[in-house]
Amino acid sequence: MKVTFPHMGRMDIVVKALFAELGVEVVVPPPISRHTLSLGVALAPEGACLPLKINLGNFWQAVEQGADTVVMVGGVGPCRFGYYHQVQQEILRDTAHAVQMIVLEPPEKHMGELLQRIKVLTGQASWWRIVKAVRLAYEKSVALDRLEQELLRLRCRERRIGDVDRVYGRYCDLIDQAKNIADVRRVLAEGLQAMHALPLDWQKRPIVVGMVGEIYALLEPNGSGDLAKKLGRLGVEVRRQLYLSRWIQEHLFKTRTERRSIQALAAPYIGCEIGGHGQETVGSAIALAEQGCMGVVQVGPLTCMPEIVAQSVMAQVSHDRDLPVLTLFVDEQTGEGGMETRLEAFVDMLERRNRIQQAGLNR
Amino acid sequence: MKINWLGLAQSRPRPTVIGIPRGLAYYEYLPLWRAFFEAMGCQVLLSPVSNPAVLAQGKLRVVDEACSPVKIFFGHVYSLQGKVDHIFVPRLISVQEGTYLCPKFLGLPDMLRSVAALGDEQLPLLTVDVNCRQAGGGWSDALRTVGKQLGVAASRVRYALQTALAMQAKYESQIQSGMLLPEALAPWEKAGTLLLQGPPVPGKPVRKNQPINLPGEEGPTVVVVGHPYVLFDPLISMGLITKLRKRAVAVRTVMTVDGEEAGRATEHLPKRLFWSFGQQLLGGALHWMGKPLEGMIFVAPFGCGPDSLIGDLVERFARREGNLPFLLLTVDEHGGDAGMETRLDAFLDVIEQKRQVRSATVPV
Ligand code: SF4
Ligand code: SF4
Numbered sequence: 084m085k086v087t088f089p090h091m092g093r094m095d096i097v098v099k100a101l102f103a104e105l106g107v108e109v110v111v112p113p114p115i116s117r118h119t120l121s122l123g124v125a126l127a128p129e130g131a132c133l134p135l136k137i138n139l140g141n142f143w144q145a146v147e148q149g150a151d152t153v154v155m156v157g158g159v160g161p162c163r164f165g166y167y168h169q170v171q172q173e174i175l176r177d178t179a180h181a182v183q184m185i186v187l188e189p190p191e192k193h194m195g196e197l198l199q200r201i202k203v204l205t206g207q208a209s210w211w212r213i214v215k216a217v218r219l220a221y222e223k224s225v226a227l228d229r230l231e232q233e234l235l236r237l238r239c240r241e242r243r244i245g246d247v248d249r250v251y252g253r254y255c256d257l258i259d260q261a262k263n264i265a266d267v268r269r270v271l272a273e274g275l276q277a278m279h280a281l282p283l284d285w286q287k288r289p290i291v292v293g294m295v296g297e298i299y300a301l302l303e304p305n306g307s308g309d310l311a312k313k314l315g316r317l318g319v320e321v322r323r324q325l326y327l328s329r330w331i332q333e334h335l336f337k338t339r340t341e342r343r344s345i346q347a348l349a350a351p352y353i354g355c356e357i358g359g360h361g362q363e364t365v366g367s368a369i370a371l372a373e374q375g376c377m378g379v380v381q382v383g384p385l386t387c388m389p390e391i392v393a394q395s396v397m398a399q400v401s402h403d404r405d406l407p408v409l410t411l412f413v414d415e416q417t418g419e420g421g422m423e424t425r426l427e428a429f430v431d432m433l434e435r436r437n438r439i440q441q442a443g444l445n446r
Numbered sequence: 447m448k449i450n451w452l453g454l455a456q457s458r459p460r461p462t463v464i465g466i467p468r469g470l471a472y473y474e475y476l477p478l479w480r481a482f483f484e485a486m487g488c489q490v491l492l493s494p495v496s497n498p499a500v501l502a503q504g505k506l507r508v509v510d511e512a513c514s515p516v517k518i519f520f521g522h523v524y525s526l527q528g529k530v531d532h533i534f535v536p537r538l539i540s541v542q543e544g545t546y547l548c549p550k551f552l553g554l555p556d557m558l559r560s561v562a563a564l565g566d567e568q569l570p571l572l573t574v575d576v577n578c579r580q581a582g583g584g585w586s587d588a589l590r591t592v593g594k595q596l597g598v599a600a601s602r603v604r605y606a607l608q609t610a611l612a613m614q615a616k617y618e619s620q621i622q623s624g625m626l627l628p629e630a631l632a633p634w635e636k637a638g639t640l641l642l643q644g645p646p647v648p649g650k651p652v653r654k655n656q657p658i659n660l661p662g663e664e665g666p667t668v669v670v671v672g673h674p675y676v677l678f679d680p681l682i683s684m685g686l687i688t689k690l691r692k693r694a695v696a697v698r699t700v701m702t703v704d705g706e707e708a709g710r711a712t713e714h715l716p717k718r719l720f721w722s723f724g725q726q727l728l729g730g731a732l733h734w735m736g737k738p739l740e741g742m743i744f745v746a747p748f749g750c751g752p753d754s755l756i757g758d759l760v761e762r763f764a765r766r767e768g769n770l771p772f773l774l775l776t777v778d779e780h781g782g783d784a785g786m787e788t789r790l791d792a793f794l795d796v797i798e799q800k801r802q803v804r805s806a807t808v809p810v
Binding site for chain 1: 544575
């Protein structure tokens with residue numbers, strides 16, 4: 084059995100750590116490229132949301148490199164994600180790239196269920212080994228998220244374009260190679276240091292923008308037309324609340340996270356969970372504004388149902404909180420041009436607002 | 447206020463008027479709602495049949511990205527504004543155990559409330575959660591809550607609920623017995639107070655699941671798969687059903703397939719759809735594939751999330767099934783009529799050719 088999985092940001096490092104510890108052979112799909120995307124578009128139904136298409140491209144390329152099994156997380160609705168694997172499996176079945184699909188349904192109540200499911204997957208691995216593997220993988224996820232957080236914060240201060248991304252990439256690789264938890268922590272500390280040692284403009288008082296939206300669009304640069312980087316290059320410090328490690332905590336470990344308070348903030352606008360991250364998008368926008376973000380960019384794949392609901396109430400949030408919000412829906416055709424102009428206009432507007440506010444304060 | 451012949455003011459207050467928007471869940475639950483409200487002594491006002499003005503109203507208020515059924519629903523809600531005391535928009539979370547509706551159904555009252563608040567508009571929404579995922583959280587619970595919200599005495603609510611559930615059960619059995627939804631729904635769409643006129647009497651149901659041809663149905667038997675609020679909304683569906691019937695097609699829908707049959711048809715799939723309507727569409731389509739059929743049309747509104755996946759699965763299964771002519775029709779609010787006419791004609795031509803081949807090769 085050669086296992087593959089979809090890309091989502093640097094999740095590959097986390098999944099690899101898990102399976103390597105368990106002795107499962109893994110084929111990491113090649114990094115997402117134009118080719119991946121066009122494969123996915125050709126295979127997937129036209130109206131499917133972008134993540135499903137990119138996933139399919141990932142699987143196709145991984146099968147070409149010898150993978151025969153796909154491991155996916157499942158879900159029980161109400162958004163499309165919970166049904167991805169079924170559709171993807173049927174699509175691949177009609178091609179020469181059929182795969183076996185193993186679905187890890189997220190546990191209903193507690194983490195024990197997850198461990199149980201992993202055990203079934205690996206056959207003879209001992210409980211001790213499973214727990215150890217999960218712990219290392221999770222530690223890597225935490226470290227990667229911390230690095231990414233810093234990447235989003237520091238990009239706008241770069242004196243040489245590309246510096247921060249380069250260091251980030253290098254330390255991601257080092258985390259990938261780390262053998263145990265102590266190693267991971269050491270690499271993380273070094274990585275943060277290395278980022279801070281770069282020639283950065285510490286005097287700068289950048290515009291701070293919160294990024295909210297659907298998880299794939301937030302975590303995978305190719306899912307958002309590289310939105311975070313574009314904002315950074317426009318001199319914007321980016322903040323985000325949703326990271327992979329938090330998703331793991333919530334959905335796989337079933338522990339309490341800040342999600343509850345985020346949902347509470349959203350409740351006056353969206354009264355129940357509507358699937359995906361729709362409710363959280365709204366709550367996060369409010370939370371980030373309270374933490375000092377001057378504007379919010381909401382991003383989601385085109386036709387994403389929960390994000391459309393969120394978008395529908397966002398105008399009211401924006402009005403109530405005096406918070407500029409820009410909503411972007413991304414698909415395979417999101418041309419560089421169109422998005423860039425909208426971002427520039429949005430950032431310009433924030434800068435103007437900021438100047439006016441500062442002037443008001445100084446008077 | 448009426449003055450009677452003694453010159454005394456009649457003490458009976460004006461009945462509360464409940465507005466019901468003609469969209470989304472309307473097509474499946476109108477009898478339940480209408481009977482319930484009327485049995486509680488309320489009056490019911492339906493929004494007008496979908497027309498371009500209603501759609502325009504909706505488009506004005508809802509985000510561009512929304513699907514056409516949601517857009518027109520907004521229009522229906524707003525066309526009731528100012529004419530009724532309450533507009534009934536329940537939040538349908540789950541109508542069947544272990545399943546959900548589409549996220550847009552879940553967020554419907556929120557979206558409406560938000561748009562109204564922003565525009566400083568009065569929108570007297572009467573809303574309640576319908577959630578079968580919670581113990582006792584189905585329609586009975588929801589309607590009891592509604593009765594309480596309206597301040598109706600508990601005993602009257604109980605009576606109204608009984609009446610409503612009975613009417614709904616009858617309606618559902620008519621549809622499952624093969625009656626096309628518009629015919630079963632028609633008696634419930636009349637103006638006035640229905641329960642005073644006596645319960646609606648529908649026409650005779652056709653025999654279950656038998657593609658027997660009714661008069662005017664000499665053409666091929668075609669199953670049309672789609673949400674009722676798409677198929678039977680003349681604007682959203684661009685008059686598809688009428689167009690088919692004009693061409694003498696015997697139209698069948700998945701509404702006649704009951705939950706059990708749909709469940710059996712999807713048994714071989716590794717995972718059940720968690721969308722109740724999705725299960726109905728997929729299960730219903732698969733169920734029909736086992737019957738003597740001459741074609742299948744899947745109708746998806748443009749921008750519909752779930753249908754992008756369900757439509758693809760149905761098409762795949764139809765193709766694997768062999769040579770069942772299949773047409774995936776995406777309808778959207780800007781769509782031209784001409785394009786659809788040509789596609790329908792081409793589709794029916796394929797069916798006709800197959801008929802001829804069959805009759806040429808199979809000796810009679
Ligand atoms: S959250 Fe949106 S993009 Fe993600 S699976 Fe659901 S509908 Fe698709
Ligand atoms: S199921 Fe499709 S058509 Fe219906 S509300 Fe959801 S997205 Fe719109």
